[in-house]
Amino acid sequence: MTELSAKDFVIEGVSSAAEQERLAAKSVTYAQDAWIRFKRNKVAVAAAVLLLALALLVTLGPVVSGYPAVERANTASRNLSPSAEHWFGTDSMGRDLFNRVCLGGRASILIGLAGAGIVIVLGSLYGGLAALLGGRIDNGMMRVVDILSSVPNLLVIILISVVIDSKSIAAMIFAMTVTGWCPTARIARSQMLQLSQSEYVMAARLMDVPPLRIVRRHLIPNAMSVIIVDATFRIPGFIFSEAFLSYVGLGVQPPQTSWGALAAAAQGMFQFYPWQLLFPAGAIALTMLAFTLLGDGLRDALDPRLRR
Amino acid sequence: MGELLRVQDLRVSFPSYNGEVRAVRGVSFSVYEGETLAMVGESGCGKSVTAKAMLRLLERSGARVSPHSVVEFAGKNLLTLPKKELNAIRGGAVSMVFQDAMASLNPTMTVGNQLIETIRAHRRLSRAEAAERACRLLSLVELPDAPSLLKRYPHELSGGQRQRVMIAMALSCEPKLLIADEPTTALDVTVQAQILGLLQRLQKKLGMSVLLITHDLGLVAGVADRVQVMYGGHIVERGTTAEIFAAPKHPYTAALLTAIPRRSMERRGALTALPGTPPDLRLRLDGCPFAARCRYAMGVCKRQLPEERSGCRCWLMHELAPKVELRGGDADE
Amino acid sequence: MLKYILKRIVYMALVMWVVTTITFFLLHAIPGDPITAMVQDLPEETRQNYLASYGFDKPLGKQYVLYLRQLIGGDLGQSLRYPGRKVAEIVANFAPVSALVGGIALLIGVGLGLGCGVLAALNRDRWPDRAVMVLALLGTTIPTFVIASLLQYALTVTWPVFPTTGYKGARYLVLPVACMCVGPLATYARYMRSSLLDVVNQDYILTAVAKGLSSRRIVTRHMLRNALLPCVTMLCVSVAGIFSGSFIVESIFALPGLGRYFISAIGDRDYFVVLGLNVVLTGIYVCSILLSDILLILLDPRIRTGVRA
Numbered sequence: 007m008t009e010l011s012a013k014d015f016v017i018e019g020v021s022s023a024a025e026q027e028r029l030a031a032k033s034v035t036y037a038q039d040a041w042i043r044f045k046r047n048k049v050a051v052a053a054a055v056l057l058l059a060l061a062l063l064v065t066l067g068p069v070v071s072g073y074p075a076v077e078r079a080n081t082a083s084r085n086l087s088p089s090a091e092h093w094f095g096t097d098s099m100g101r102d103l104f105n106r107v108c109l110g111g112r113a114s115i116l117i118g119l120a121g122a123g124i125v126i127v128l129g130s131l132y133g134g135l136a137a138l139l140g141g142r143i144d145n146g147m148m149r150v151v152d153i154l155s156s157v158p159n160l161l162v163i164i165l166i167s168v169v170i171d172s173k174s175i176a177a178m179i180f181a182m183t184v185t186g187w188c189p190t191a192r193i194a195r196s197q198m199l200q201l202s203q204s205e206y207v208m209a210a211r212l213m214d215v216p217p218l219r220i221v222r223r224h225l226i227p228n229a230m231s232v233i234i235v236d237a238t239f240r241i242p243g244f245i246f247s248e249a250f251l252s253y254v255g256l257g258v259q260p261p262q263t264s265w266g267a268l269a270a271a272a273q274g275m276f277q278f279y280p281w282q283l284l285f286p287a288g289a290i291a292l293t294m295l296a297f298t299l300l301g302d303g304l305r306d307a308l309d310p311r312l313r314r
Numbered sequence: 315m316g317e318l319l320r321v322q323d324l325r326v327s328f329p330s331y332n333g334e335v336r337a338v339r340g341v342s343f344s345v346y347e348g349e350t351l352a353m354v355g356e357s358g359c360g361k362s363v364t365a366k367a368m369l370r371l372l373e374r375s376g377a378r379v380s381p382h383s384v385v386e387f388a389g390k391n392l393l394t395l396p397k398k399e400l401n402a403i404r405g406g407a408v409s410m411v412f413q414d415a416m417a418s419l420n421p422t423m424t425v426g427n428q429l430i431e432t433i434r435a436h437r438r439l440s441r442a443e444a445a446e447r448a449c450r451l452l453s454l455v456e457l458p459d460a461p462s463l464l465k466r467y468p469h470e471l472s473g474g475q476r477q478r479v480m481i482a483m484a485l486s487c488e489p490k491l492l493i494a495d496e497p498t499t500a501l502d503v504t505v506q507a508q509i510l511g512l513l514q515r516l517q518k519k520l521g522m523s524v525l526l527i528t529h530d531l532g533l534v535a536g537v538a539d540r541v542q543v544m545y546g547g548h549i550v551e552r553g554t555t556a557e558i559f560a561a562p563k564h565p566y567t568a569a570l571l572t573a574i575p576r577r578s579m580e581r582r583g584a585l586t587a588l589p590g591t592p593p594d595l596r597l598r599l600d601g602c603p604f605a606a607r608c609r610y611a612m613g614v615c616k617r618q619l620p621e622e623r624s625g626c627r628c629w630l631m632h633e634l635a636p637k638v639e640l641r642g643g644d645a646d647e
Numbered sequence: 648m649l650k651y652i653l654k655r656i657v658y659m660a661l662v663m664w665v666v667t668t669i670t671f672f673l674l675h676a677i678p679g680d681p682i683t684a685m686v687q688d689l690p691e692e693t694r695q696n697y698l699a700s701y702g703f704d705k706p707l708g709k710q711y712v713l714y715l716r717q718l719i720g721g722d723l724g725q726s727l728r729y730p731g732r733k734v735a736e737i738v739a740n741f742a743p744v745s746a747l748v749g750g751i752a753l754l755i756g757v758g759l760g761l762g763c764g765v766l767a768a769l770n771r772d773r774w775p776d777r778a779v780m781v782l783a784l785l786g787t788t789i790p791t792f793v794i795a796s797l798l799q800y801a802l803t804v805t806w807p808v809f810p811t812t813g814y815k816g817a818r819y820l821v822l823p824v825a826c827m828c829v830g831p832l833a834t835y836a837r838y839m840r841s842s843l844l845d846v847v848n849q850d851y852i853l854t855a856v857a858k859g860l861s862s863r864r865i866v867t868r869h870m871l872r873n874a875l876l877p878c879v880t881m882l883c884v885s886v887a888g889i890f891s892g893s894f895i896v897e898s899i900f901a902l903p904g905l906g907r908y909f910i911s912a913i914g915d916r917d918y919f920v921v922l923g924l925n926v927v928l929t930g931i932y933v934c935s936i937l938l939s940d941i942l943l944i945l946l947d948p949r950i951r952t953g954v955r956a
Contacts, residue, residue: 014614015634020589021606021616046331156662158891158932161925168913168921169673242788249790253895254910269792273899276796277804287793294788371856374847397862405859412857417850421949422873431868432858467948483858 040231043307050303053296060293064115067108073101085279094285097268098275106263107285113264114245115293117179121244124183126237129190134229136191137198148195155188163247167256178257182247186240193236197229231308238301242294249290265290315346318491318523319368319387319408325380326360326367333596337363337377339547345491350517350524352534352555354570355544358592361527364544365493368392369404387491406436409484413496415476419468425479426464429486436487451482456512474505478512485516492517493525498533510537532574535559543567546593546603552625561640563626565608568640602629610638648944648951655940659933666929670922671714723923726912734923737908742890744814745897745904749889752824756831757885761878763832764839765871768847779836786833791892795826795899812901823900827893831885835878843874876947883939887932 044050068074071093088095094103136147166181201207245265251257252266253273260267265286272282326338338360345351353361366372368385370393385392387408392400404410412418420428429448433439439447445464452460455478468476477497484492494513498506514537517524526538534541535555542552543566551564562568569588590607593599602608605615615629623631630638705713717724723734767779802822803811809822846852847870855865890905897907905924912920944950 010614010632010634012634015612015629015632015636017610017612017636017638019609019611021611025606043331153662153665156659156933156936157666157929158887160891161928164913165670165673165921165925168918246790249792250895253792254913256913269790273792273796277800280800283793283796287790287796291789291793294790295784298784298788366853369857371853374856401859401861403859404857410857412850412854414850418854420851420855420869420873422876422947423868424948431860431864435858435860435864467952469949470952480854483854 040307044303047303047306049299050307053299053303056292056296057300060111060289060296061115064108064111067111068105071102071104071108073105085275085282087279088281095279095281097282098271098279103282103285106268107265107289110263110265110268110286111289111293113175113258113262114248114266114290117175117182117248117264118241118245118293118297121179121182121186121247122237122240124179125186125190125240126233128183129187129192130194130229130233132187133191133194133196134198137195137202144195148192151188151191154185155192157185159185160247160250163251164254164256167251175258175262178248178251181251182244186244190233190236190240194229194233197232201228235301235305235308238297238304242297245290245294245297315348317344318347319345319385321364321368322384322386323380324364324367324383324385326363326372326383327378329376329378330596335595337547337595338367341544341547341549343542343549343552345523345525347490347523348517348521349539350514350526350537352526352528352538352541353544354528354531354534354541356529356592358595359544360547360595361529361544362495365410365495365525365527368493369408369410370400371410402436405432405484406487407489408491408493409487409489410493410495411477411480411484411497414500415473415480416468416500418480419476421468423467424464425466425468425471429464429479429483432483432486447486448482451486452479454485454516455479455482457482473501474508477501477505477509481509481512481516485520488520489522491523491525493527495527496529497526499528499530506533513537531570543570546599547595548603548619548627549622550604550627557625563624563631563640564604564628565610565630565640566604602627651944652941655937659937662933663926663930667715667718667926668711670925671711673922718926723926724919726917726920729917734920734927737920738905738924738927741903741905741908744902745890745893745906748820748823748827748896748902748904749893751820752827753831753885753889755824756828757835757882759828760832760835761839761875763836765843765874767836767840768843768874769866771844776840779840783833783836783840786829787837791826791830792895792899794829795822795896798822798826799899812899814902819900819902823896823902826896826900830892834885835881838881839874839878842877843870846870846874849873876943879946880939880943883935883942884932887935890928890931 082100083092083096084100085098086092086096088103092102092104094107097103097106132147132151136144139147162185163181166184167178170177170181248257248264249266249269252264253270255270257270258264258267268286269283269290272279272286276283321344322342324338324341325336327334327336329335341360341364343351353364355361363372363377367377367379370379372379379393383393387403390399392403392408395403419425423431426445426448429451430441430444433444433447434441437444448464449460452463457463457475457478463471463475468479471479477500481497492513497513498509501509510533513524513526516522526534528534531541538555540552540554541558542549543558543564544550545566551558551562551567553563558567559571562571573588588607593603593606599619601614601616601618602611602620605611608615610630612629612635614632618629620627620629620631629635721735723738725734726732726737763779763783767776770776799811799822802808810819813819852865852869855869860869892906893904894906894910896902897904898910901907909921909924912924
């Protein structure tokens with residue numbers, strides 16, 4: 007301890023604002039905090055990178071592989087094992103499997119994204135509207151959601167697919183989204199309700215903040231985080247539904263293909279040519295895994311309760 | 315009065331993802347038999363952490379208590395006691411009441427069962443005997459219709475009733491020390507007064523000591539024998555209630571006192587507020603934690619932590635420091 | 648409380664009505680008529696006969712009323728592909744196998760899943776937690792048909808431990824059950840873990856510790872009991888899912904179950920069977936939701952009070 011003298015005891019008073027800031031706890035905005043937390047979650051970051059890589063692969067894969075995008079059957083090279091010329095081998099019609107998996111990936115991922123996108127938009131609008139209108143209308147709207155939710159999802163999809171009988175991708179997406187928006191509507195509505203009753207919104211109202219600004223700066227950003235997380239989790243669900251439908255024969259039809267269709271076609275010959283099933287199935291699993299991990303990471307990063 | 319509990323050099327820190335938060339930075343005090351000791355400070359000063367650390371309630375949340383810290387009760391160091399002995403003391407000789415009774419009671423258990431559970435954890439009684447004792451406890455905390463109350467669930471009671479139940483649970487095994495962590499903060503003002511009154515009556519009746527933790531200095535006046543003021547993880551001033559209120563020695567205490575709204579302030583303008591914000595407890599803070607906000611801060615305050623002299627941890631107590639007149643609770647200009 | 652249950656039953660009846668109505672109108676939304684959709688080249692007279700016998704020639708409104716009456720009377724329709732085979736018969740014949748496989752798988756899956764979830768939560772961020780989470784993740788993201796195919800390949804072809812397909816005894820059920828319990832295991836492990844972690848951070852656990860209760864008591868009565876609550880309600884829905892989830896496994900292992908029949912009916916475009924089975928499965932699902940509601944009321948006192956109020 008150093009010796010103290012009289013000059014140490016001259017009153018200086020309250021510290022300057024600059025000095026106070028240095029000592030006070032640094033405040034971090036919600037967005038910054040979320041980004042920091044997300045970056046720290048190595049698994050989630052890896053998942054995000056993986057998905058980007060997958061997206062690149064399915065878009066550019068056929069270009070790189072050296073085989074035409076739409077191949078004609080080549081009976082000479084049927085059911086070959088993976089090799090240098092055919093990275094994944096070939097399928098039962100002699101087409102390069104790597105190519106097929108990439109093409110199928112385009113369809114599967116697109117369906118996943120489109121399905122989730124539609125469901126999110128519809129659900130958010132419906133739920134937000136219900137929350138905003140409130141009262142009897144809100145009640146009625148949610149009753150409809152309840153009834154539609156009571157029907158098991160997979161059955162609805164199968165039913166509609168059977169009946170519509172159109173094999174286009176649009177029809178399939180329609181079948182999958184017809185009741186798929188219900189859980190999102192519930193989430194969106196509960197978020198909006200919670201937020202509109204929260205204290206900081208009340209405070210903002212008291213401070214005469216215009217309602218539109220409240221909606222823009224408070225309601226939407228906070229509701230969005232929950233909805234985004236929900237969307238990320240729905241995508242693998244849609245990919246799986248598509249795979250399942252294709253497996254049952256209701257999905258994508260040739261010449262178009264999807265991972266599910268590839269897997270279904272390979273099912274019968276699995277014991278002889280296992281890679282024909284393993285590659286598309288592996289792609290499905292990997293993509294679903296990546297989206298799930300990403301969703302977990304996003305949820306942990308965006309959850310305001312976990313803020314320091 | 316004998317010394318019941320002695321805390322020595324308590325240091326508690328929490329590792330977090332952007333630094334280690336040193337919440338309690340060397341706190342020492344004693345609680346004597348039959349007294350009410352109040353620990354006062356704003357949110358984040360470390361008073362709640364101190365209380366919880368004393369009973370080792372923070373182990374699950376990753377808190378680190380310094381191995382040099384000692385919490386001595388009945389001749390034993392609570393911080394190093396084996397689990398079984400600690401459990402005998404927790405809820406028995408030393409018990410605790412928490413702030414939010416709704417969250418602090420198990421929502422799926424009846425009030426009666428939660429009381430009985432506590433009783434049977436410390437005494438060998440049959441269920442029927444424990445139930446009877448529970449009834450008496452509920453009457454002790456002035457809750458009517460005890461037998462039917464036993465069958466109720468926490469969410470079926472009012473805030474005040476729940477808090478009384480929590481107090482009853484804490485009293486169930488005749489504690490020598492009751493730690494009350496912000497027992498009235500979550501309640502309406504009128505109920506606050508009732509609960510405080512109840513605590514006082516119970517204390518006299520049962521002859522126990524109370525460690526009252528609160529951020530409200532105004533509450534303390536009628537209730538506590540001695541007061542300790544905490545800031546930034548340290549105790550900055552201590553003394554009897556009279557001493558603290560009439561002649562505060564620490565600028566922070568003085569500021570707290572002037573910030574209490576009083577009737578005589580009706581015609582004044584704004585309420586007095588302390589400039590600035592509490593310090594970030596992740597930082598080391600070489601000097602006095604209050605220096606940045608203190609109107610009497612000196613050069614030495616920002617560089618070195620003052621030692622405690624005459625119950626006040628402030629450089630103003632040093633012989634070289636200028637003499638200042640701190641405004642106490644009665645200064646109205 | 649009885650009033651609440653009655654309200655829920657009425658509500659469920661409403662749902663069933665909506666579903667059957669939608670089912671009906673979907674059936675009749677098929678372009679052309681179902682007969683021609685199934686069997687292309689029928690002589691015109693035969694076709695008309697069939698249409699008349701199934702009542703397709705009557706106006707839509709009347710058909711709907713007849714259909715409802717038929718349903719309420721318990722007649723779920725009959726197969727077009729195999730005339731005379733009633734849907735009710737099909738259910739009676741094929742449901743037991745599905746129930747057996749699904750039921751055992753569920754028991755094992757849920758039991759192990761809950762146990763793993765508890766293990767993970769109590770050892771947060773240590774190796775048991777990470778191991779359980781990884782396995783649970785794999786279990787929920789790897790499609791069932793992949794697992795089924797892999798198991799079948801590994802344990803019937805590479806090492807012929809089990810029979811490949813068919814159902815002629817208990818041994819034939821081992822692999823299907825193994826496949827089907829992966830899903831519930833993973834789901835319930837994750838669910839229990841998150842539920843328990845939620846509970847562990849609650850204030851009332853702190854109170855329990857401050858009361859000096861033994862660790863055992865805190866874990867069993869305070870933590871597990873409260874964490875189990877949300878899982879139990881999910882259980883009922885899982886039970887209903889036994890039938891809808893077995894499609895793939897039954898197909899791959901050629902088990903004579905309801906799921907496989909459902910799929911083959913789809914393939915056959917046997918509309919009445921598809922729709923009839925759909926009604927049955929929806930009915931089971933809806934009942935299970937009702938059951939879980941009732942269970943929740945019985946177990947959670949907070950909801951009980953709300954219901955009484």
